[in-house]
Amino acid sequence: xxxxTHSGNVVMNTATMxxxxxxxxxxNPDRFMDVIIxxxxxxxxxxxxxxxxxxxxxxxxxxxIVPGILAQTMLSAxxxxxxxxxxxxxxxxxxxxxxxxxxxxxxLAGQLxxxxxxxxxxxxxxxxxxxxxxxxxxxxxxWVLVCGLLAIFTGWALSWVFALLGLLAKQATTVQSxxxxxxxxxxxxxxxxxxxxxxxxPLRVLAELNPVTYVITAIRQILATGxxxxxxxxxxxxxxxxxxxxxxxxxxxxDRN
Amino acid sequence: MSQENAxxxxxxxxRFGTNLAVADVSFDVHQGEVFGLLGPNGAGKTTTxxxxxxxxxxxxxxxxxxxxxxxxxxxxxxxxxxxTGQYASVDEDISARENLMIFARLNGLSRADAKARTAELLAxxxxxxxxxxxLKHFSGGMRRxxxxxxxxxTRPALIFLDEPTTGLDPRTRTQMWTTIxxxxxxxxxxxxTTQYLEEADQxxxxxxxIDHGKLVKMGTPAELKRQVGGTVLTxxxxxxxxxxxxxxxxxxxxxxxxxxxxxxxxxxxxxPAQLTSILxxxxxAQVAISHLTVNEPSLDDAFMALTVGQN
Numbered sequence: 001x002x003x004x005t006h007s008g009n010v011v012m013n014t015a016t017m018x019x020x021x022x023x024x025x026x027x028n029p030d031r032f033m034d035v036i037i038x039x040x041x042x043x044x045x046x047x048x049x050x051x052x053x054x055x056x057x058x059x060x061x062x063x064x065i066v067p068g069i070l071a072q073t074m075l076s077a078x079x080x081x082x083x084x085x086x087x088x089x090x091x092x093x094x095x096x097x098x099x100x101x102x103x104x105x106x107x108l109a110g111q112l113x114x115x116x117x118x119x120x121x122x123x124x125x126x127x128x129x130x131x132x133x134x135x136x137x138x139x140x141x142x143w144v145l146v147c148g149l150l151a152i153f154t155g156w157a158l159s160w161v162f163a164l165l166g167l168l169a170k171q172a173t174t175v176q177s178x179x180x181x182x183x184x185x186x187x188x189x190x191x192x193x194x195x196x197x198x199x200x201x202p203l204r205v206l207a208e209l210n211p212v213t214y215v216i217t218a219i220r221q222i223l224a225t226g227x228x229x230x231x232x233x234x235x236x237x238x239x240x241x242x243x244x245x246x247x248x249x250x251x252x253x254x255d256r257n
Numbered sequence: 258m259s260q261e262n263a264x265x266x267x268x269x270x271x272r273f274g275t276n277l278a279v280a281d282v283s284f285d286v287h288q289g290e291v292f293g294l295l296g297p298n299g300a301g302k303t304t305t306x307x308x309x310x311x312x313x314x315x316x317x318x319x320x321x322x323x324x325x326x327x328x329x330x331x332x333x334x335x336x337x338x339x340x341t342g343q344y345a346s347v348d349e350d351i352s353a354r355e356n357l358m359i360f361a362r363l364n365g366l367s368r369a370d371a372k373a374r375t376a377e378l379l380a381x382x383x384x385x386x387x388x389x390x391x392l393k394h395f396s397g398g399m400r401r402x403x404x405x406x407x408x409x410x411t412r413p414a415l416i417f418l419d420e421p422t423t424g425l426d427p428r429t430r431t432q433m434w435t436t437i438x439x440x441x442x443x444x445x446x447x448x449x450t451t452q453y454l455e456e457a458d459q460x461x462x463x464x465x466x467i468d469h470g471k472l473v474k475m476g477t478p479a480e481l482k483r484q485v486g487g488t489v490l491t492x493x494x495x496x497x498x499x500x501x502x503x504x505x506x507x508x509x510x511x512x513x514x515x516x517x518x519x520x521x522x523x524x525x526x527x528x529p530a531q532l533t534s535i536l537x538x539x540x541x542a543q544v545a546i547s548h549l550t551v552n553e554p555s556l557d558d559a560f561m562a563l564t565v566g567q568n
Contacts, residue, residue: 016359016362019359020351023350023355023359028350091346093347095312095342096342096346097363098311098312099311099312099335099338100335100360100364101332101336106363
């Protein structure tokens with residue numbers, strides 16, 4: 001054996017896997033279409049259709065809907081990780097990954113790091129669409145950036161949950177339909193589009209328990225006050241906990257496959 | 258553990274629900290040989306291979322690769338072999354060069370080494386012209402070649418090929434055989450599964466026939482053929498009234514009176530050497546014969562005799 005090899009380390013393996021996933025995306029830019037079209041479409045549809053009814057006019061509705069669509073888009077982009085992983089598993093390429101002397105978390109982490117590019121694009125699209133529709137948050141650009149990053153991190157943390165789902169499910173279509181339903185329920189039964197006080201009591205309790213509500217509230221508070229709040233810290237900590245719990249679970253499910 | 262064994266499989270067992278997919282399979286693969294796992298569809302070949310290559314956890318049993326137990330030294334064992342799966346395990350969306358680069362890096366090669374090895378393999382497998390095209394535009398044969406090239410990045414001494422030519426046209430299959438023989442010439446040990454008897458006959462030094470999850474027979478292709486019976490001699494007696502005389506000659510030679518179909522006789526010979534004396538005696542008895550054929554049993558016959566029914 002005259003090829004020099006060294007036992008790969010986790011960071012390098014993950015970087016290579018992330019590079020692989022990025023290359024796949026570069027060769028197939030249409031993988032980004034969903035995270036670009038969806039926020040534009042939803043922002044315009046909801047803004048122009050319901051803006052008048054809910055907030056009096058479109059302009060007044062934007063501070064409500066922009067964080068709402070941002071959170072919804074993150075959730076939707078994160079849910080894509082599961083079906084992508086499932087497709088890879090079904091294609092047989094993961095057999096090769098598994099037979100390689102590399103860290104078992106690398107294929108998963110690589111996928112999720114590459115997926116964070118989807119999240120970044122989705123966040124930029126959401127915020128830009130809002131801006132073009134006349135949204136001008138008082139807190140200024142710096143805090144908008146903070147909100148964007150917080151949303152991206154939350155989405156990334158959630159993508160581990162969907163990754164676990166993808167690894168446990170039998171088929172990619174199961175993952176897709178389950179992800180879609182989760183995304184719809186979580187984003188609509190929340191404060192994303194309507195004020196909570198307009199909801200009936202039972203629905204309101206559900207919406208208040210919904211983690212998406214917390215994320216949206218945190219973002220709105222940052223944008224309204226121009227400062228870091230207790231709510232945003234809570235979201236950040238929750239995100240870290242989700243990663244700490246679901247990343248090992250995903251590796252376990254991967255090994256089990 | 259003897260040094261000459263590349264693989265030692267002991268009492269390997271796997272159950273899927275109530276279905277016993279692999280039942281107590283044990284065998285050794287010697288260094289430098291081509292070892293074939295032969296069996297009908299669903300016999301348990303791939304399951305066995307997946308357990309040996311650590312892709313599937315056995316319910317019971319032990320596998321050692323170059324002396325390393327795959328259960329306790331999985332990562333080390335994995336670094337000692339290359340695997341080409343049944344389904345092309347390369348990335349469809351990216352180019353051949355990118356595939357090789359990524360897998361070289363994942364195998365722990367430095368960027369420069371990975372680049373050099375990629376160029377080498379592209380040349381070796383005649384993929385240079387399509388190196389930068391996405392795999393979507395590849396033919397089945399090119400894809401398999403790339404798949405094999407990826408398994409050879411680290412020049413492993415042991416290579417697993419799961420049905421390497423399934424779905425390939427005859428020409429591409431022959432090319433693949435040439436490639437595999439080339440690897441053997443370089444001293445690699447190869448384990449392949451196949452459902453094509455011709456392929457097993459052409460390539461394998463030793464075969465294990467697997468049926469219903471059990472190892473039913475092991476030996477060289479020649480040994481397996483011999484088990485089904487010896488050489489078959491068939492001839493036609495020109496004049497129908499001489500058939501009796503011919504049968505008498507055969508009986509005297511100790512091969513029985515043979516099977517008679519019309520005026521055609523066929524007998525199984527214990528030794529090919531019996532052929533000369535039979536023909537001699539027939540000539541002496543003035544029995545005129547024609548349409549003489551001598552058939553060695555094929556691996557097909559051996560396979561049919563060894564395996565039973567649908568899996």
